[in-house]
Amino acid sequence: MRYCPYCQTELIALSLGGAERQACPDQTCGFVYWNNPVPVLAAVVEHEGEVILARNVGWPEKVFGLITGFMEQNESPEVGILREVEEELGLQGRVASFIGNYAFSQKIRLFWHTT
Numbered sequence: 001m002r003y004c005p006y007c008q009t010e011l012i013a014l015s016l017g018g019a020e021r022q023a024c025p026d027q028t029c030g031f032v033y034w035n036n037p038v039p040v041l042a043a044v045v046e047h048e049g050e051v052i053l054a055r056n057v058g059w060p061e062k063v064f065g066l067i068t069g070f071m072e073q074n075e076s077p078e079v080g081i082l083r084e085v086e087e088e089l090g091l092q093g094r095v096a097s098f099i100g101n102y103a104f105s106q107k108i109r110l111f112w113h114t115t
């Protein structure tokens with residue numbers, strides 16, 4: 001982000017909250033680009049003894065992913081992931097267990113080799 005979305009002033013680098021941030025130098029504006037992460041939900045979907053993985057046509061061949069989606073405002077992670085599973089797979093599920101929470105930098109790619 002190069003310009004303030006409120007007053008269009010060019011942003012400058014400021015040290016805030018222990019990190020360097022892009023911020024608006026106009027003190028009456030005060031915009032700070034915090035670049036906070038957006039929570040994403042993911043599910044390992046077990047169905048009829050199999051695990052269902054997703055595939056996007058834009059992904060390289062043999063790359064699959066978990067069922068994922070963005071959490072909506074005022075939605076718990078449990079409700080959100082069940083909504084995503086229903087939207088993407090047409091399945092009504094239940095949360096069997098919470099696996100964990102991970103930073104995006106911990107993302108891994110699964111390479112599924114079919115025979």
Ligand SMILES: [Zn+2]
Binds near residue numbers: 024
């Ligand atoms: Zn501004």
